[in-house]
Amino acid sequence: QVQLLQSGAEVKKPGASVKVSCKASGFxxxxxxxxxxxxxxxxxxxxxxxxxxxGKSTIYARKFQGRVTMTRDTSTSTIYMELSSLRSEDTxxxxxxxxxxxGVTTWFDPWGQGSLVTVSS
Amino acid sequence: xxxxxxxxxxLAVSLGERATINCKSGQSLLYSSNNKNHLAWYQQKPGQPxxxxxxxxxxxxxxxxxxxxxSGSGTDFTLTISSLQAEDVAVYYCQQYYTTxxxxxxxxxxxxx
Numbered sequence: 207q208v209q210l211l212q213s214g215a216e217v218k219k220p221g222a223s224v225k226v227s228c229k230a231s232g233f234x235x236x237x238x239x240x241x242x243x244x245x246x247x248x249x250x251x252x253x254x255x256x257x258x259x260x261g262k263s264t265i266y267a268r269k270f271q272g273r274v275t276m277t278r279d280t281s282t283s284t285i286y287m288e289l290s291s292l293r294s295e296d297t298x299x300x301x302x303x304x305x306x307x308x309g310v311t312t313w314f315d316p317w318g319q320g321s322l323v324t325v326s327s
Numbered sequence: 328x329x330x331x332x333x334x335x336x337x338l339a340v341s342l343g344e345r346a347t348i349n350c351k352s353g354q355s356l357l358y359s360s361n362n363k364n365h366l367a368w369y370q371q372k373p374g375q376p377x378x379x380x381x382x383x384x385x386x387x388x389x390x391x392x393x394x395x396x397x398s399g400s401g402t403d404f405t406l407t408i409s410s411l412q413a414e415d416v417a418v419y420y421c422q423q424y425y426t427t428x429x430x431x432x433x434x435x436x437x438x439x440x
Contacts, residue, residue: 250432250433251377253427265427268428303376311365311429313367314379314422315378315388316378319376
């Protein structure tokens with residue numbers, strides 16, 4: 207079955223970077239748009255950006271441009287999201303999610319289980 | 328950016344009663360080229376990721392009970408749970424996928440009265 211398995215929780219200091227992984231199974235990663243969405247504690251959902259199936263393009267939310275990098279390793283069917291210059295406001299659960307092969311502008315289904323990133327000095 | 332506004336923030340409904348959640352978008356989500364509303368609904372239970380329940384504003388995802396229904400067009404949308412069950416206690420989010428940045432409503436918490 208389609209599954210997205212994310213890496214474990216991380217604790218980082220302000221100014222550091224974090225790289226979260228999302229391993230896909232049950233489908234061909236290179237055929238789908240893959241998204242990253244985050245959720246701060248007790249807050250709502252925030253789209254961060256999308257990695258295109260071609261592997262050649264990404265689109266990032268304006269808020270994260272310059273700080274976020276999304277990549278993919280097709281040999282391990284894994285996508286990555288790296289966020290740099292971390293600050294306390296980046297403390298959140300980070301989700302990867304698949305979109306149907308209709309383009310960037312779609313719904314998200316399924317979602318990974320989430321990876322908690324805590325930024326604290 | 329398209330702002331999505333949900334109401335109410337929370338609601339308490341008796342078991343077996345109807346729950347209605349509203350979502351209003353800052354601009355029309357009706358795409359002229361396919362005549363579809365680019366809106367989805369998600370359910371999120373505590374400690375779990377969101378799960379898709381409705382897309383194209385009214386298409387129920389496979390496996391979702393038929394007590395869940397979506398309606399609306401343009402800028403005003405509704406998620407209805409026709410007969411609330413205990414397992415429906417969750418936070419519900421709407422999401423527009425008309426354009427980037429993809430944006431979500433603030434969420435509506437549904438509880439049992």
